[in-house]
Amino acid sequence: MKCEDAQNLLADYSVNGLDGEIRRKLEAHFAVCSHCAYELELLWRVVSFVESAPQKSPPPGLWEGIEASIHRNSEKMEREVGTKR
Numbered sequence: 001m002k003c004e005d006a007q008n009l010l011a012d013y014s015v016n017g018l019d020g021e022i023r024r025k026l027e028a029h030f031a032v033c034s035h036c037a038y039e040l041e042l043l044w045r046v047v048s049f050v051e052s053a054p055q056k057s058p059p060p061g062l063w064e065g066i067e068a069s070i071h072r073n074s075e076k077m078e079r080e081v082g083t084k085r
Helices: 002-015 020-032 034-052 064-085
Strands: none
Touching: 002 020, 002 034, 020 034
């Protein structure tokens, strides 16, 4: 397996998303390629860090504010496009 192929499979591998022959080939590549093995280690560290972060709920009204902003911006764009015709 080439490093480029291994790099493209890292994310799936890191979350146990690969089975069978492709997984065995990737693991064999990690055994002989310190660069790709290091990239996998870094990815696992990032995943571990993110998973250990405290879970916070968004503040009340966050989505409503985002939705209102989108609506205002789309109305503004519609007016601007309409005046350019």
